[in-house]
Amino acid sequence: xxxxxxxxxxxxxxxxxxxxxxxxxxxxxxxxxxxxxxxxxxxxxxxxxxxxxxxxxxxxxxxxxxxxxxxxxxxxxxxxxxxxxxxxxxxxxxxxxxxxxxxxxxxxxxxxxxxxxxxxxxxxxxxxxxxxxxxxxxxxxxxxxxxxxxxxxxxxxxxxxxxxxxxxxxxxxxxxxxxxxxxxxxxxxxxxxxxxxxxxxxxxxxxxxxxxxxxxxxxxxxxxxxxxxxxxxxxxxxxxxxxxxxxxxxxxxxxxxxxxxxxxxxxxxxxxxxxx
Amino acid sequence: xxxxxxxxxxxxxxxxxxxxxxxxxxxxxxxxxxxxxxxxxxxxxxxxxxxxxxxxxxxxxxxxxxxxxxxxxxxxxxxxxxxxxxxxxxxxxxxxxxxxxxxxxxxxxxxxxxxxxxxxxxxxxxxxxxxxxxxxxxxxxxxxxxxxxxxxxxxxxxxxxxxxxxxxxxxxxxxxxxxxxxxxxxxxxxxxxxxxxxxxxxxxxxxxxxxxxxxxxxxxxxxxxxxxxxxxxxxxxxxxxxxxxxxxxxxxxxxxxxxxxxxxxxxxxxxxxxxxxxxxxxxxxxxxxxxxxxxxxxxxxxxxxxxxxxxxxxxxxxxxxxxxxxxxxxxxxxxxxxxxxxxxxxx
Amino acid sequence: xxxxxxxxxxxxxxxxxxxxxxxxxxxxxxxxxxxxxxxxxxxxxxxxxxxxxxxxxxxxxxxxxxxxxxxxxxxxxxxxxxxxxxxxxxxxxxxxxxxxxxxxxxxxxxxxxxxxxxxxxxxxxxxxxxxxxxxxxxxxxxxxxxxxxxxxxxxxxxxxxxxxxxxxxxxxxxxxxxxxxxxxxxxxxxxxxxxxxxxxxxxxxxxxxxxxxxxxxxxxxxxxxxxxxxxxxxxxxxxxxxxxxxxxxxxxxxxxxxxxxx
Numbered sequence: 001x002x003x004x005x006x007x008x009x010x011x012x013x014x015x016x017x018x019x020x021x022x023x024x025x026x027x028x029x030x031x032x033x034x035x036x037x038x039x040x041x042x043x044x045x046x047x048x049x050x051x052x053x054x055x056x057x058x059x060x061x062x063x064x065x066x067x068x069x070x071x072x073x074x075x076x077x078x079x080x081x082x083x084x085x086x087x088x089x090x091x092x093x094x095x096x097x098x099x100x101x102x103x104x105x106x107x108x109x110x111x112x113x114x115x116x117x118x119x120x121x122x123x124x125x126x127x128x129x130x131x132x133x134x135x136x137x138x139x140x141x142x143x144x145x146x147x148x149x150x151x152x153x154x155x156x157x158x159x160x161x162x163x164x165x166x167x168x169x170x171x172x173x174x175x176x177x178x179x180x181x182x183x184x185x186x187x188x189x190x191x192x193x194x195x196x197x198x199x200x201x202x203x204x205x206x207x208x209x210x211x212x213x214x215x216x217x218x219x220x221x222x223x224x225x226x227x228x229x230x231x232x233x234x235x236x237x238x239x240x241x242x243x244x245x246x247x248x249x250x251x252x253x254x255x256x257x258x259x260x261x262x263x264x265x266x267x268x269x270x271x272x273x274x275x276x
Numbered sequence: 277x278x279x280x281x282x283x284x285x286x287x288x289x290x291x292x293x294x295x296x297x298x299x300x301x302x303x304x305x306x307x308x309x310x311x312x313x314x315x316x317x318x319x320x321x322x323x324x325x326x327x328x329x330x331x332x333x334x335x336x337x338x339x340x341x342x343x344x345x346x347x348x349x350x351x352x353x354x355x356x357x358x359x360x361x362x363x364x365x366x367x368x369x370x371x372x373x374x375x376x377x378x379x380x381x382x383x384x385x386x387x388x389x390x391x392x393x394x395x396x397x398x399x400x401x402x403x404x405x406x407x408x409x410x411x412x413x414x415x416x417x418x419x420x421x422x423x424x425x426x427x428x429x430x431x432x433x434x435x436x437x438x439x440x441x442x443x444x445x446x447x448x449x450x451x452x453x454x455x456x457x458x459x460x461x462x463x464x465x466x467x468x469x470x471x472x473x474x475x476x477x478x479x480x481x482x483x484x485x486x487x488x489x490x491x492x493x494x495x496x497x498x499x500x501x502x503x504x505x506x507x508x509x510x511x512x513x514x515x516x517x518x519x520x521x522x523x524x525x526x527x528x529x530x531x532x533x534x535x536x537x538x539x540x541x542x543x544x545x546x547x548x549x550x551x552x553x554x555x556x557x558x559x560x561x562x563x564x565x566x567x568x569x570x571x572x573x574x575x576x577x578x579x580x581x582x583x584x585x586x587x588x589x590x591x592x593x594x595x596x597x598x599x600x601x602x603x604x605x606x607x608x609x610x611x612x613x614x615x616x617x618x619x620x621x622x623x
Numbered sequence: 624x625x626x627x628x629x630x631x632x633x634x635x636x637x638x639x640x641x642x643x644x645x646x647x648x649x650x651x652x653x654x655x656x657x658x659x660x661x662x663x664x665x666x667x668x669x670x671x672x673x674x675x676x677x678x679x680x681x682x683x684x685x686x687x688x689x690x691x692x693x694x695x696x697x698x699x700x701x702x703x704x705x706x707x708x709x710x711x712x713x714x715x716x717x718x719x720x721x722x723x724x725x726x727x728x729x730x731x732x733x734x735x736x737x738x739x740x741x742x743x744x745x746x747x748x749x750x751x752x753x754x755x756x757x758x759x760x761x762x763x764x765x766x767x768x769x770x771x772x773x774x775x776x777x778x779x780x781x782x783x784x785x786x787x788x789x790x791x792x793x794x795x796x797x798x799x800x801x802x803x804x805x806x807x808x809x810x811x812x813x814x815x816x817x818x819x820x821x822x823x824x825x826x827x828x829x830x831x832x833x834x835x836x837x838x839x840x841x842x843x844x845x846x847x848x849x850x851x852x853x854x855x856x857x858x859x860x861x862x863x864x865x866x867x868x869x870x871x872x873x874x875x876x877x878x879x880x881x882x883x884x885x
Contacts, residue, residue, distance in 0.1 A: 006714035013707035013726055013766065020759045021729050024740035027748070073639050080636040083626040090880075092640070094871070097880060099643050102867045103824040105844045106860040110646030112848075113653055113857075118662050120649070153643065169626075182629065211733030213827040218845065228735040232830065235739055245743075248736040256731060329786050349789040356790045362783035366805040379792030427791065 025252075028245040046246045052230075056250070059226040062141060062216075063209040063258075066148040070156045070205050071198065073149070078160035079190075083169075093161070100154035108147050108218040115143050115219070139221035147215040152205040159204060163197025192271065199266035203259050210255045227251045278340040278430040278463055279305045280326070285335035287321055287487075295321050297487040298335065306461040308454070310474035312510070313484035319467045320435060322484070326465065327433050328352050339430055350379075355424030359436040361416045363408035369395075369419055370404045376427040394426040397456070414445045421453070425460065432457075432464045438473060450477050471511050475499065483507050501541075504623045505548055513550040513619075514594040521545075528615075529565075533589055536565045538615040546620035553583065554596040555617035558609050566613045572605050586611065647864060654857035661854050672858035679847065682859060685840035689823050692754075692839070696761030697818035701811065703762075704769030709799065712777040713785070726770045729763040734827035737763055742831035753832045757839070760828035765818035772817065776810035809878045816874050817883060820867070 035041035046052050081092045099107060114120050115138040122134040137143055167190075175189045176182075191198070209215075216226040225233065227247055235244035280303040287296040296318045303309045311319040324330040326337050328349030336345050344352055355376075363372050370391055377387045395401045398418045408416055417437060424432055437453070438446045454477040457464050468474045474481055475495040482492040483506075491503045502508035505516065517537060519530045521544075529538045530549070539549055562569060570588035577583075581598040586609065593611060603609070626632075649663065657667030676682050707726060711719045729737065738760055746756045784806065788798035804811070829839035848856050874880055 006710040006716050009706035009710035009714075010716065010722060012703045013770075014722070016703060016762065017726060017729060017766065020741065020745070020763055021732060021737065024744035025732065025736070027744040028740045073635075076632050076635040077639045079626075080629075080632045094880065095640055095644060097871065097883070098864075098867065099647065101820050101824075101871065102647065103841060103844075103860075103863045104826060105841050105848070106650065106863050107646070109844075109848060109856055109860060110650045113649050113661055113663065114646060118660070120663050123663075150643075150646065153639070207731075211735060213735045213830065214841075214845070218848070228733060228827070231735055231739055235743075236831070241743060244739060248733075248739055251733055252736060255733060259731070327786075327790060329789070349786075350792050350794050352790075353792070354790060356787065358783040358787060360781050360783050362781055362787040364784060364787070364802055364806075366808075375788075375793075376791035423787075423791070 028241075029249055031242055032245050032249060042242065042246050043250070046243070046250070052247075055225050055227060055230050056254070058141060058224065059210060059228075059251075060254070062144050062148065062226065063206050065145050066152065066209045067202050067206045069145070069149045070153050071202060074153055074156035074160055074201070075198075078157045078164055081157070082161045082164035093158075096154045096157050096161075099150075100158065104151060104212075104214040105218070107151060108215050111143065111147050111150065111219060112138060115146065138219065139224060141220075141224055143219040144216050144224060144226070147219040148209045148212065151212065151215055152208050155208070156201040156205055159201040160194070160197055163194055163200070167193055195270045196266055199262055199269075203262050206262065207255050207259055210258070211251065227254075279303060280431055280463060280465065281338040281341070282322075282326065283336040283338065285322065285325060285337070286333045287318075287325060287330070288333050295487050296325075296333075296335075299484075299487070299489050301482060301489060301492055303463055303465060305463055307479045308457050308462075308464040308466060308477060309480050309482060310466040310468055310478040311482045311484055312468060312471060312474045314469060314510075317484040318487040319469075319484050323433050323435055323465060323467045326431075327354055327356055353380075353427065353430055355427060355429035355432040357417075357420045357424050357432070357434040357437040359439055361408075361420040361440075363416055363419055363423075365408055368405055368407050369400060369411070372408065372419055373400075373423045373426050376423065380427065390426055394422045398422040398425070413441050414449060417441060417449055418452075421456070425456070425462075430463070432462050434464065434466045436468055437466075438468070439470070446473065453477060475511075483510060501619065502550070502621065505550070505621055508550045508619075508621060512552055514553050515551050515556065515613075517549040517590055518547065519543075519549070535568050535590070537613065537618060538565055539618045539620045540616050541620035543620050546622050548621040549618050550621055551613050551618050553594040554581070555614065556593065556595045557612040557614065558595060558597055558603075559612045560610065561612075562610050564612075566615055566618070567610055568613075569608065569610045572603055572607045572609060575602055575605055577602060650857050650860045651864070654854050654861045656854050656857075659853055661852060661857060672854040673862075675853075675855045676859050676862065679843075679855070681838050681843040681847065682840070685838040685843035688754075688757075688837055689829070689840040692757050692761050692829075693819045693822035695758050696765050696822050697815050699758065699762050700765035700769045700818050701815060704766050704814075705773055705804075705811070708770055708773040708777055709803065712774060713782070723770070723774070727767045730767045734764065734825070735830075738828040738831040741828070746832060753834065753837050757829065757832045757837070760832065761822040761825065764822055764825060764828060768817040768821070769814045772810045772814040773807060776807045780806055812878050813874070813883050816870065820870060 032042045033039045038044065081089060081096070084092060112119070116122070117134045117136060117138065119138070121137065125131045125135065171193070172185050172189055175185045180189065211228055213228040213232065216224065216229050220226065220229065228251065231244050231247045231251070234240045234247060282302065283300050284298045285296055285300070286294065286298050288294045299322065311322060313319045321330065325332045328347065332345065336343055338344065364375065367375065373391045373394060374387050377390060382390070392401070395404065398421060400415070400418055400422060403411060403415060408419065411419065420437070438449055441449060450473055456462070466474065466478065478495055480493060481495050481498055483490045483498070485506050491498055491507045498507065499511060502511060502513060517532060519532050523530045523532055524543055525531050525536065527542055527544060528540075529536055530543050537549060559567065561567065568588050568590060570586040570593065572584050573587050574585045575582060578596070581596045582602050584595045584597065584603060586593045586595055588611070595611065652665060653661050653663060654672055655668050655670070656662065656665035657669045658665070704726070710716055711722055716722065741756055741760050745751045745759060746753055780803070784802055785798050788802045789795065793801060824841060826841040826845070830842050833839050833842040844856065844859060871880060874883060
């Protein structure tokens with residue numbers, strides 16, 4: 001069939017994305033490059049502010065730590081679920097899917113109940129005499145990490161279950177026959193095969209945490225801003241549109257660069273030759 | 277049914293690589309013609325252009341002397357059986373078969389009569405309410421055939437229809453296709469890469485090579501008189517003796533490396549002699565015409581016969597011999613290549 | 624072999640699964656508390672907080688507008704996305720993979736930035752109504768799900784089915800409606816569900832285009848949570864969980880939940 005009839009099928013989606021994603025981005029980016037003298041003056045000023053640097057560093061650190069925890073927790077669980085019998089696997093997948101599809105406000109709110117001053121954790125600590133007065137875990141970097149881990153763990157598990165299900169278990173059986181212990185097999189046989197899947201999951205979680213708004217808003221409070229909450233604060237609370245735009249551009253650049261870097265590392269580590 | 281004529285059909289995607297190079301042929305009314313060749317020879321491309329699924333670069337397709345080259349596929353009224361059957365997964369067997377009739381605007385009661393009739397002929401009556409995924413490969417194949425036959429097409433095109441079936445079913449289905457084709461006097465173009473299959477069911481066979489027709493003849497003629505080494509190899513001639521025109525002794529005889537071979541064909545202007553493995557005899561006599569000696573380098577048990585690879589000073593030969601006991605590797609043997617089975621090839 | 628019978632894996636997995644479920648269970652428990660603040664253990668049992676949800680105009684209005692926006696945006700993403708996928712997977716579109724990435728590109732832009740940029744450009748500068756801005760933002764959120772899920776099933780659908788349609792007298796347009804759409808029904812439903820759930824739950828985009836004139840549910844809950852710390856939030860959370868459960872049940876009945884995570 002000819003190509004002409006195909007073009008009009010693509011045009012609406014193309015224009016939709018172009019006009020509503022890229023045009024607004026350019027629209028907010030332009031004013032940030034119009035400072036007199038140096039076009040990057042706005043950015044230089046932004047990065048010279050130690051408070052802003054602190055926000056960037058916090059956002060980045062929270063994301064890195066979240067990815068690591070999510071991976072460490074997610075890997076064994078997905079392995080365990082992926083290799084269950086079909087029926088059991090379905091029920092367990094349900095347990096993963098349910099939190100994943102539940103509203104993020106609800107999921108973060110749940111942690112207020114646990115981590116708050118009046119929360120269960122504090123009551124538990126005091127009952128066990130671990131501490132005598134309520135410790136404040138809520139509204140700290142730690143609570144943001146906990147909330148993010150809780151938010152993104154199901155995504156990592158779902159993603160990994162997909163990759164693990166594609167593996168041929170006979171490869172590990174071959175390793176076992178050749179004398180590999182389960183632990184050796186895990187690090188020398190399983191992980192190398194899973195590298196692309198692991199990185200896919202990590203990129204999802206990293207980008208998600210970097211850009212998440214709800215979790216740092218609910219669990220971080222006003223004193224522990226990350227880049228996304230900073231954008232909202234600058235724009236809507238302080239009415240400083242230009243500054244919000246600068247943060248937005250910096251956030252896009254950092255998350256895009258991180259994702260690109262992780263993808264590169266993934267390709268480097270994946271020793272299986274690609275067919276393409 | 278109708279006759280088909282293809283004139284100087286050519287196809288190229290980039291203007292340089294020619295997938296089809298000006299091929300011309302015709303299929304008579306009620307004839308079953310197979311196109312045979314390895315993948316990439318252009319056989320499927322030819323079929324798809326005739327169907328209207330692919331645009332030609334140049335050339336014409338005529339059906340009953342009417343040019344249909346520019347008629348869109350959905351107005352051609354051909355039947356087509358696909359390799360994957362391409363049944364509509366969301367429609368039941370009745371609806372699948374009725375699809376073409378419905379598209380052509382036939383009324384409901386007429387559709388019902390026609391579909392039931394064709395389901396009867398193809399032995400599918402009990403599956404009317406089933407869906408394609410509930411049927412076996414062979415049954416799906418039948419539905420695909422029924423769907424094509426019911427519209428009473430001018431031309432039936434079949435693209436490797438049997439290649440997804442297991443060996444036993446393939447034999448059964450090809451008999452059935454031949455039976456239906458003869459009963460309904462259909463004009464059929466049948467694409468396949470299976471030599472046995474196409475020889476068994478075709479009135480004529482067209483062997484294609486690199487976008488050209490290498491030989492187009494009845495199965496018997498091709499079998500006994502392959503025109504080229506390519507065709508010969510394709511239909512099971514595994515042994516070749518190369519010679520130059522200077523090695524000719526007379527019209528039917530050549531001398532290569534001190535040995536004389538006589539062929540049933542004229543050797544003038546030929547380049548090769550060829551013979552099938554089962555036509556070579558292992559003998560005890562050594563010095564005679566059409567005989568040479570060699571050493572067995574491998575042996576294989578085929579059930580009814582043994583197959584040997586034999587090294588001679590004219591190259592390696594493959595020989596099939598029915599015998600109770602297997603000959604051993606290393607045994608010295610003499611090969612007799614009867615003149616009546618030794619054919620001459622010109623290219 | 625590291626399979627489901629490995630003891631260490633089993634222990635870790637059960638703990639992690641418990642951690643996944645426990646917070647949600649706690650929310651359910653607190654929603655029945657007679658106390659005015661959210662705490663555990665609960666002192667008495669009441670449905671009052673559920674009744675209080677319906678006294679909050681923001682929750683009612685928020686639910687309605689979130690539902691409406693999710694439905695429209697998901698529908699729009701399907702109507703615009705499916706033809707695009709069809710063209711990319713079935714026609715010889717030049718640079719098809721480039722277009723594919725382009726259509727997925729909204730996922731690379733942080734949602735908060737999409738919300739902010741759209742609000743500033745569409746609503747403030749061009750003065751398009753907030754509601755339209757919300758639809759557009761949620762459409763961008765939905766489109767990648769449609770592109771991804773529909774592409775996957777188009778690639779699995781035998782091309783010869785369409786060719787068979789043409790051969791038997793069906794025009795290309797009719798073939799699309801009669802033969803293609805019915806056979807990708809499952810992934811259309813899956814895509815719709817993913818769009819709907821994600822749009823309905825979305826906070827960052829809704830946040831900017833949320834105000835006195837138009838309230839979306841997630842910002843409304845967040846707002847309530849920050850102003851009154853009482854179990855009404857638990858109660859509405861429970862309702863949202865029931866809503867999620869209902870959606871999952873519907874998906875399972877219609878197409879099987881596996882289709883969502885493909």
